[in-house]
Amino acid sequence: MTWRARIGGRSLASSMASVVLSEAEKVYILHGVQDDLRTDGRGCEDYRGVEVETDVVSNTTGSARVKIGHTDVLVGVKAEMGTPKLERPTEGYLEFFVDCSANATPEFEGRGGEELGTEIAHMLYKIFDNKSSVALESLCILPSEHCWVLYVDVLLLECGGNLFDTISIGVKAALFNTRIPKVRVLEDDEGAKDLELSDDPYDCMRLNVEHVPCIVTLSRIGHRHVVDATLQEEACSLASLLIAVTSKGTLTCMRKIGKGSLDPESIFEMIETGKRVAKFLHVSLQNVLNQEESLGKKRQKIGFLR
Template identity: 70%
Template sequence: MATVQVSEAEKVYILHGIRDDLRADGRGCEDYRHMEIETDVVSNTDGSARVTLGHTAVLVGIKAEIGKPRPLVPNEGYLEFFVDCSANATPEFEGRGGEELGIELSNMLYKVFNKHCLDLRSLCISEGEHCWLLYVDVLLLQCDGNLYDAISVAVKAALFNTKIPRVHISADEDGGKEIELSDDPYDCMRVDVENVPCIVTLCKIGHRHVVDATLQEKACSVASVLVSVTHSGSVTCTRKVGGGSLDPESIFEMIEAGKRVGKSLHAPLMKLLQQEESLGKRRQKVGFLG
């Protein structure tokens, strides 16, 4: 994870500000920075999105390919995640510096985006034979803290933007199945993202916790809790990161705050994506507040 050096005087300034619910950039403890979302940005993908959260920038591209279902779930398609950390995002990602973080982010995405939030059965073409495989490629363009939240929003926006060609199955002369993809760009299948969760990261700093921490604030944090929250406020996944310890009361308060902030994040996000598509606009800007 990208880090910055913070002096003791800066730490005291940040801690005192958070104690009074006034952060260095003027936000409250449960406020997000300005978030900018742009969809349909990569021409050779079936769905894509770019999210800028403060100075953190993430690009997600989704490519749909026909594959074979997994033996244990022959009537479902599935997603494959790959996270690439650009060396331009931070010098720490040069060489193989970003590989470990990329694997960590990919593993978290597998836990969050599963069959409980996506209708994977809709990706099945013919049971046990063919299904849609969605390759989700995530590129970290710039890193200024809060990667998990930015990536989860970008993945949800890219899935919303994904258009999968309609498949027509017919019998060939030998009695087998012949698969034909529709050439009509409007004859496509969409992914239902209503239950797709967003990740809210809460960092414990002093005696309080903050949402959407910058790298400077992250340097003052003892530990963080990741909370995956659906539009209804249900928690689908939680994870503690960082070397410090958290008492049970703090964990409970952070999860409750994550549920509250996450639930308030979904409605404006979906409204934004639907408005963008209905008006045919490729770019919209919005600031989310917890």
């Protein structure tokens, strides 16, 4: 288990779209959370309705759009050929980029969203920086010569709280949707190697996303913690714990964010909740993805037109 707690520093919430709450509103939310009844009628461990649609951008190798409440994220995966990293000659790799576009909030205009974007991208690197998340060996074409590089680009369109969870669901769905063309290595008499890319769109390789973790953010509000906090609830929370959990319940990464502090006991409590919620999240996400896939070409693409 990696332990990366960052106490102090600039709080993440302050750089996001901020809402201003009065003292009375804060108390209202706080009391609601204490009685396990949040302002929108949810319990502390309930997610808002999650909308997932894959294959929304046709010139990517894989894409997905995820919407949780007012948080809206578009993820595109592009596979490009590159050279494996020196220290890992038999593996391909993933590159993350998060674009906090001005669409989400005017504060992100110009270079305003860069800081948050880099922070999230860095978090994603950490989560995927192990062998169990994605089978990186399958991305290798020729050891230390050629491999697939998957550019995972996240576009933040609207920000309504719980950014990390939404992005991680989007990344998982987009990776599920990714279809990498098969490559054959041809060798001629002199030993020169030639790559042949299959031009049949159905002759492709897919990634196994079974072990790709999802992030669950637990926000501490008063003496309890909630999952999937809205912007208003995030404004009431002093500190949150962010954990990445696989479908089997393994913790791959953990981080504390926010300007407040957490005591160790509550952290273990939050981890337990996070694992429980994440298992359920993985199962329902996988169901939705499988269902969508089973429809095949009959599926009506919705995109943004609804």
